[in-house]
Amino acid sequence: MSAAPIYLDHQATTPLDERVLQEMLPFLTSEYGNPSSPHAYGRTAARAVRTARRRVADLVGARNEREIVFTSGATEADHLAVVGAALAVRPRGGHLVTTTIEHKAVLAACRRLVDHHGYTLTRVGVDRYGRVHPADIAEALTPRTVLVSVMHANNEIGTLQRLAAVADLTAPRGIVLHTDAAQSAGHGLLDVTELGVDLASLSAHKLHGPKGVGALYVRGGLRLTAQQTGGGQEHGLRAGTPDVPGIVGFGAAAHLITTDAVPPPSRVRALRDRLQRRLLAAIPGATVNGHPHLRLPGNLSLTLPGTEAADLLDRLPDIAASTGSACATGSAEPSHVLTAIGLSRERARATLRLGLGRTTTDADVHRAAELIARTARALSPTPAGAA
Ligand SMILES: Cc1ncc(COP(=O)(O)O)c(C=O)c1O
Incomplete structure (x- = not known):
């Protein structure tokens, strides 16, 4: 053989880390409650989702676990971040800034705003190492810019960006800063508070968790327009019964990283x-x-x-x-x-x-x-x- x-x-x-699988298994078998249900099964599921939310918040340096919104992955998180943030502040302006090396999920979300909602988009270039220069971002900003999206680590060439320097440009102007951190979060490289980002996309399967689950970090107080409405789950930002086993697995994978068990x-x-x-x-x-x-x-x-x-x-x-x-x-x-x-x-x-x-x-x-x-x-x- x-x-x-x-x-x-x-x-x-x-x-998938074997320890993550072990934490998930009960939620695929005996603990099948819907976290919204008012009985013991529901309460067990809700408790497990709360623990996972705390663990993912700790992984990315979020101040409050309510800043974590579970999604089906980084693709959905990117979409909710870019489209949801831009639409929420539409009256303030319709200009977006991103880079030429973003993942397709971000580029497609920007394109949707351009094609269907009348936004304009500036794609800032990178140097030969794949680094975005904050001065180039500064030059791209206009009084109508409402959102800047710069990925933290590139999925093809691995280059890391200086997000704190970008946040120094966006924060004083009240511009929302989003980062796709799907590739960096698993290496303990992401601290949203230290970097000053408003939104960060995450994916469990990039850090030895299960596929089909991710999250968006949403800085407390930031408004987003939900892209999937219904039962009001995930603080009203992402309706639908949550994938409890997946979320538990994501939390377990995050916990292994923050407790140095890897x-x-x-x-x-x-x-x-x-x-x-x-x-x-x-x-x-x-x-x-x-x-x-x-x-x-x-x-x-x-x-x-x-x-x-x-x-x-x-x-x-x-x-x-x-x-x-x-x-x-x-x-x-x-x-x-x-x-x-x-x-x-x-x-x-x-x-x-x-x-x-x-x-x-x-x-x-x-x-x-x-x-x-x-x-x-x-x-x-x-x-x-x-x-
Ligand atoms: C940088 C980046 N963003 C987004 C994604 C999409 O993540 P997901 O598979 O969780 O939707 C990936 C993975 O392919 C990625 O590498």
């Missing part, structure tokens, strides 16, 4: 750095995308000139990784993130995204380096160098 492929796609999703980010960073060193040494012309230091600890976006990343991965059945170039499932277009940092279409198509995580081992790094280097050299038109 062949061994399972080495999982190097932690930016796409992460495996390996520190320095461990995965060290493994990533080793893989990076080995691949750069073994593959002539290979380059790393993203910021050299200010990036997610497990992210390694590599351009291997002369290759097609999709071909490379086809020849690497023992490695589970992503091409860095497909901007959406099934799309042949090069990634908008890679082109935004200045890569040609050809270099974008030669880009591989390796995502290391909590479950990555030394042996994985050793074997992955060997397999990727050998295959890339075999595909490259100028084979040279030693393994």
Whole structure:
């Protein structure tokens, strides 16, 4: 029997932590109450949701657990944040600012406001490391700007943004600041109070929790227009019976991080750095995308000139990784993130995204380096160098 492929796609999703599963199980079986019900089953479910809300609030540094609104994931949180915040302050203005490297969920939400509600949008560019310069945000602001959305960590190249410097621009002007923090929250990198953001999108499956659940941090006092109305759940911001097992799992995953029950980010960073060193040494012309230091600890976006990343991965059945170039499932277009940092279409198509995580081992790094280097050299038109 062949061994399972080495999982190097932690930016796409992460495996469910066994301890998280154990906390979820009762809520999938015996504890099936609806948290809105007035009896013992309902009270047990409501208590579990309250605990999870507190745990997620602690993970992101929220002052009050009421600032957490559970959603079906970061996509829905992005939509509620961008559309809900902009519509709530419509009389004050109709201009939005975001960046050229946002996740599609944010870009699509902005596009909806432009196409259906008459907003205007400025997309601020980034430097070759994928960093947004606060001065460029400042230049984009107008008296009609109501919302700025800048992601905390990019899902392709891992670059982290200086959100506190952006908050220094938005807060005094009364502009709402949203960040998509789906990729950063699991590394203990997000403190919404310290960074001064008003809204932050989160996703449980990026931090070893279950899929299909996420949250939006909403700073106390900020008004949003609900995008899903009905029974008034989630402080009236997201109607529908909550996914209790999923929420419990999200809370459990957050709690493991805040109580240091998981390996520190320095461990995965060290493994990533080793893989990076080995691949750069073994593959002539290979380059790393993203910021050299200010990036997610497990992210390694590599351009291997002369290759097609999709071909490379086809020849690497023992490695589970992503091409860095497909901007959406099934799309042949090069990634908008890679082109935004200045890569040609050809270099974008030669880009591989390796995502290391909590479950990555030394042996994985050793074997992955060997397999990727050998295959890339075999595909490259100028084979040279030693393994
Ligand atoms: C930065 C970012 N935002 C949003 C999402 C969407 O998250 P979800 O799968 O929870 O909807 C992802 C995951 O693909 C992501 O990486």
